[in-house]
Each structure stands twice: as structure tokens, then as C-alpha cells.
Amino acid sequence: MAPVRPSQNDGRSIAQPSSGSSTPSGKDKPSTKRKPTGKPYARKDATNQTPNVVPGVQKIKAALRQTRRLLAKEKLGADVRVATERKQKALEADLVEAERVRKERTLAQRYHKVKFFERQKVTRKLSKIKRQLEESTEKKERKKLEKVLLELRVDLNYIMHYPKLKKYISLFPPEVRRQQPEEEDDGSSEKESRKQTIEETDAQREEIRKMVRGRMESGELSLEPELEDQSARAAKRATDDSIGRSSEAAAGTKGKKGTVVAEKDEFFGEDSGEDEDGDEDMGDS
Template sequence: MPAERHQRPKRHSSGGGNDRAGSSSKTASGHKKPLPLEKRSADGIPGLSKLKGSIRQTKRLLAKDNLEPSLRVQTQRRLAALEADLATAQKRDVERKNGAKYHAVKFFERQKLTRVIKRAQRKLGGEKKLSGKKLAKAEAELADARVMLNYVLHFPNTQKYISLFPSDAKDKAKDGGDDDDDEGFKLPPLLSQSADGLDESARKRREMLLETQRLMGEGKLSATPEEEGAGAARRDVDIAPKAVVAAAAEEEKEASDAEDDFFEG
């Protein structure tokens, strides 16, 4: 009998140990721990899914008729804070996605514009002095190329990038290469074109180019962006006019509301 008493605890201990091992395995595999998307980011704000879930729960609590006044005030404050965090998290998420999506197109356009600037500088600084129309043309080309380069460097990642040379950028992206021979390339008249007859994307691009040109004239953007390069710190300047920013924000809000309706429905 004593032997049996001694064996039974062993069997019980073994079974309990297996249960604990299984529980530990579940924890390690992520079943009980928050998923990676739920972790707080470097700025201390949770992920989108967790924020949206918290907002839905908070709204359900506020919908209760018997909620105490003091608790209702606290919950309303919590909702306001959560919605502010959600706006920040959505902006961060859009910037990350757009930054990765349009990296190649921006790279090709930046390289092309840098070479156009160097070409114009060679013409203006060459031994053979330009005059008249040729001088004015080279100066205009240099000025336009610098505006366009600032456009590429400072285009906000909160918006879908509107290419300066759509067909050319697509061809380069497909080839996976970069053509060093841009001597015959001519800048499109994007700054001087009329807004009449332009589609929505072309109109937005024109507005942002003109805004970039204005900011350069005020000294808020570099007059020689080719000297700063892509590695330079971005200036805290938004080249998107308020109307363009408002339209983009409205599109993002509609998409977010549609997603929330889907989960709540």
C-alpha cells in the first residue's frame, strides 16, 4: 500500500506536468499572448485592429441607458482619446504602405530629374555661352527640373503618388534598370500647362507642383534640391494644397467607415 501511495502521486504529477507543458506551449505559440499586430508601436500607439475593437466596445458601453454619469464622462473621454490614436495609427499605416509601394517609381524619377539638372547646368556653364531663346530655354529647364525634384522628394506618403512621367516610370520598373542616356529627354510642360481638360490626377499633380514652386520661392524648400539628395532629412513642409489634403482625408475616412460597418454588421 505504501508503494501504491508513492506511485499515485507520481502518475498525477506526470499528468499535471503534461498539462502545464501544453499550456506553456500554447502561450509560446501565441494563443494566449496578443498577436504581433496588437503590440504597441514605437510611438506607444496600439495597432489598428486593437484600436478599432476598443472603440467598438467603448461605443457599446456609451449606448447603455443606465450608465452612471461619472462613468459616462470617463468613457466619453476614453473614446475621444482612442479616436485620436486611431487617426494617428491610420496615418502611420498609410505612410508605411505608400512609402514601400512607390519607392521604385520615385527612385527612377529622381534619377532622371537629377540628370536633367546636370545637363542644364552643363549647357549654362559651358564654354559656348548661350544667348536669347537657347539661354531662356536652358534656364527654364533647370528651374522646372528643380521644382519637379522637390515634388518627388517631398511628396506626402499619406497620399497615392502621382507620377511625373507615368509611362516612362512604368517601363523602367518593368525593365528593372536605369537608362543613363537622357540627353534626348524633354521635360513635359507640367508647370505651364492649363488646368482645362485635365483629369483629376493630372489636376492634383499640377496643383502640387505649383505649391512646390511657391514654397521654393518663399525659401521653405531648397532652391537646389539636387545638392541635398534623397538622404537629406525631409523638411516639415506639406506640398499638398488644403483642398487636395481634405479630399484624400475624406477618401480614407470613407474607407475606414466602410470597414467598421462591415465588422459591426
Template sequence: MAPSRTRDPGPSTQPKPKKARRPKAYHGQDEPTGVPGVQKLKAQLRSVRRLLAKDNLAADVRVETERRLRALEADLEAAERARKERALAVRYHKVKFFERQKVVRKIAQTKKKLARDGLRGSERKELEGALAELRVDLNYILHYPRLEKYISLFPPEVRLGEVPPPEQAKEKAKTDKRRAELRARIRREMEAGELGGEPELEKGGRARSDHERSRGEGRKGGEKRGRAEKKGMEDDFFAGDEETDGGGGDSGSEFE
């Protein structure tokens, strides 16, 4: 019996699985929100200005191009402002988070003391004044100008009792003055009702915000990494909270 011939199956007709594409890295061409980024806007501005430099440009085209130029300049200013806000928010996120925790803790301690029975009038008045200043501090942290470098309420030299060297005295005085101005402005806005009088009860005044939870702080994968270092930072930062009941004060220097 002759051997039977089998047909060569040839190449498989099944489609090959597509490889998962990696997300493109963000290089400043577009903002994460989908708005054109700074570099792309600058490139568009150069193109528009080259077009306007032409002598034989039609009048209607020139008018439209000038309108486009003004719109691009406004978009660029907004994009640069947003980029600066984002950079400062990332830079000072940790110190603001710790300071907010510290102030919220001090507010809770002061309110607990005010709830005690048998307080003398002078003691109650003193505690109420301290509570008012702490609430100013909390609003200071929550509503600090987003385009300015953050000036800490509890800078390291104050927490550790260090005396800054004489060559830094001028810069420290400038920083102290700016902090006092901002706290005075916050106090006026609270008195006018523009800011909440009890910021610790608002969503933004919580020691740990929903935004921080969404960023995954404390996830299981990162709990062990840096735990000892973080614990040491917290112990240093919150040292003396039980003994100190006053506000943040107006001393210290800018947190870098």
C-alpha cells in the same frame, strides 16, 4: 575481488539550451513603432462604446469613459493615416526612386551646360528656365503628398511615345490637371522660401538616399537576382536623357 558498483549518474543536471524564438509576425495589432494598431484600437473602441451604452453608469465614470472614447477615436484616425502613408510609400517607392535619379541626372547635365563658356544670352536664359523647372520636378518627387496616389512625371505612355485610347482621355485629363496643380503649388512654395531652391544639394535630393542604403538595396546576396530585369528597366526609363534637357512637363497619367 568483488566488482565495484558505479552510481547511476541519472538525468543531466545541465540546463538545456533555450531555442531561439522567432519574431512574431506583424498582423496589424501593433504598429512597428509600438503604437497600438488599427485592429487593437477598434477593439478598444467597441469596448468603450459598450460601456457607455449602459444606463446605470456612474456620472464620473461616464465622463472619464467619454474622454477615453475621444482619445481612442483620435488615435484610430492617426493609425489609419499612418498605415495608408506606409502602404503608399511602399507601392510607389520604385517609381519615385527612378524618377528622382532621372531628374537629378538632368539637373547635373543642365548645370554642366550652363558652366560652358561662350553661351549666348538667349541660350543661358533657356537653360536657366529648364533648370528651374527640373528643380520644381525634384521637389515634386521629394514632397509629394503622402496620402495621395503618386502621379508620375514620366508615365510609360509619354516615355514610349504612345497615344492613350480615347476611353482613357477623361481620366488622363484629370490626372494632368492634378499634376499641374501640385507642380504649381511646389513652385509657389519654392518662391516663398518654404522649400529649397536647390533640392539636388539637399540630403533628400540624392539619387540614392541613406534610407535606401539601410534597406540593403544592392546587397551581395541579392545582386544577381533580378539584375538583368532591373538593368532593362533602367535602360528603358533613362533612355534619351542626353538629348532631353527640359523639365518633366505636365503630361502623362497616374503611375499604377
């Protein structure tokens, strides 16, 4: 038997620390598995969405295809088939809602600028007529101004409460779509077709204005939409200022107190940077 070489620590053995023992510094040995940090996340369903959010159109269509493939199987339990059919009906309803939301978003983005300029124009005209009405003393003139004021308020409600699922028809069509005197005598098919299109568009515009006027008379819409618009914008600015101040405080940024970049409104956007003569006629597309 070969001789055993003596230990260099004078016979003292070094104890190996066990998994539950402490390190020589007195601290616990760090575990190899770390617990997840941060806020708990909401459990998502089969369409990878939170419970209260309508999933996207493509995800719903994918889930519908998977559900229909499952129902196409012959050997499928009765309870599984019933549950799958219920899921299919729910997915079909979600698909209709998702397509409606997507269309609303698309139209809102497309006509955002047109509505913004037209609201600015109508609001300025409203302020001008109201000042003239305050200064006027003649009964006949006041009656005429009141009639113009009512029509402008109808126009403002037209812009603010236009049906979300319809293409927006501009209140102020551009010059290129207005008939010129020399074009009226031209009997070409192109000019006749253009004239017919303009007449149809005017008829649709007046139909929607008539609907808005009826809702105003019934009390469904405000009789003074300019006040509603101002209060909504003031509330939005206050909210944006509050969010901006809290964000600056959290990030430790330096700058003017209360100076924030407001988020764009879904329909109307920002109201800064527009002068009296800077508006232009926008057409329906």
C-alpha cells in the same frame, strides 16, 4: 516495544540544513525563484502599446467597441461614465491618426520604386544641364538652360515633397498611356474615355507642380533640392556605416571595415546599380 536499530554513523546524527543555512560546500542554496533579467520594460496600456506609440487600427477599434459596450450599460457610476467618455474621445482621435499613418505607409511602399527611378532620371538631367550651363558662353543659350534647370528643380521637389496622402502621379507616364497618331482618329468610347483620363491626370500633375513652384518661391522649399538630396543621402550613409561598424564589433564578425548593408529609404531606396540608360518610364497607378 521493538528494539531500535542503531545508526550506522556510530551514534552521530546528520544535521538537516535549514532554509537559511549553507550547503556543505559553503555556497548558498540556490533559490527556486529567479529574479527577471534584462532591461526594465515599459508598462503598456490597455491597447498593449507603449505610451508614446500610436497603436494599430484593429486594436483601437477593439478598444472602442469595449468602451461603447461599457457606456451602453444603464447602471454605471457617474464618475466611471465620465472617464469612459473621455477615453472614447481619445480612442477616436487615435483611430484617425492610426488610419492616416497606415495610408501614408501604404502609399509610400506602393510608389517607392516609381519615385526612385524618377528621382534618378531628374538628378541625371540636372547634372547634365548644370555642366552645359558652366560651359556655355552665349547669353541666349544660358537663359534657355536656366529655364530648363528651374523646371527640373521643380520636378525634383515634386518627387521629394509630393503629398503623402495622395496617389502619386508620375512625371514620366509610360508609352502605353500616350496617344498614338493612329489612335487619335478612332472615335470609339474606350479611346475617348482613355483620352479624358489622361487629360485629367495631366491637369492634376500640373496643379501639384504649380503648388510646388509657389512653395519654392515663398522659400518653404529649397531652390536647389539636389543639394538637399545629396546631403540627406550622405548623412544616411554615414549613419548606416556607423550602425554597421558597431554591429560588426558587437557580433565579432569579420569583413571589410565600414562595409554595411544600408537600410532602404522610406521613399527613395538605394542609389546603387543604376546606369544612365537603365531607367524606364513609370506610370501612376
